[in-house]
Amino acid sequence: MKQPKSFEEGLARLQELLTALQDESTPLAQSVKLYAEAASLISYCKQTLDAAKLQIDEIDASLLAQAEDVQ
16 A cells, blocks of 8 residues: 555545445455555554644644743
């Protein structure tokens, strides 16, 4: 599986996979492949969200430090 170019692209592909997995006509072997791809995408999206959260935490800490310096 190739890495998505963005978080949003990853989410869009996850939605496609979910639709295919919910389709009762999808063969079992294909469902297993789709599931594996979805698991990889979920991991990628979680890592991306964790990185974004870290950036937000750093911004919040910086703003708090600046506010304390002003007081």
